[in-house]
Amino acid sequence: QVQLVESGGGLVQPGGSLRLSCAASGSISSIYAMQWYRQAPGKQRELVAFFTSGGSTRYADSVKGRFTISGEKAQRTVYLQMNSLKPEDTAVYYCAYNRLSWGQGTQVTVSS
Numbered sequence: 001q002v003q004l005v006e007s008g009g010g011l012v013q014p015g016g017s018l019r020l021s022c023a024a025s026g027s028i029s030s031i032y033a034m035q036w037y038r039q040a041p042g043k044q045r046e047l048v049a050f051f052t053s054g055g056s057t058r059y060a061d062s063v064k065g066r067f068t069i070s071g072e073k074a075q076r077t078v079y080l081q082m083n084s085l086k087p088e089d090t091a092v093y094y095c096a097y098n099r100l101s102w103g104q105g106t107q108v109t110v111s112s
Contacts, residue, residue, distance in 0.1 A: 089110050093107075
């Protein structure tokens with residue numbers, strides 16, 4: 001079983017940046033996909049970005065060019081660098097391992 005803990009959320013002004021971290025522990029397969037999702041109040045959870053052990057990376061159209069997903073395998077940590085943040089990016093952000101294990105979420109609020 002894999003445990004995930006997110007951190008790095010907070011309040012930021014529009015146009016600002018945040019970097020979310022997701023620390024993984026437990027048994028991680030050599031073949032995997034790590035995802036970042038978000039859920040805004042009253043909306044469904046949506047996929048923001050993911051990368052796979054095979055090297056594939058994908059982003060939601062709404063965050064392309066602004067967000068970057070990356071990982072440090074040795075530290076078992078996945079990051080989501082978020083730049084040029086907009087109020088509509090406000091949500092609880094979750095990381096996931098193969099969509100089977102989920103973190104508790106971290107709140108991101110973009111507001112002036």
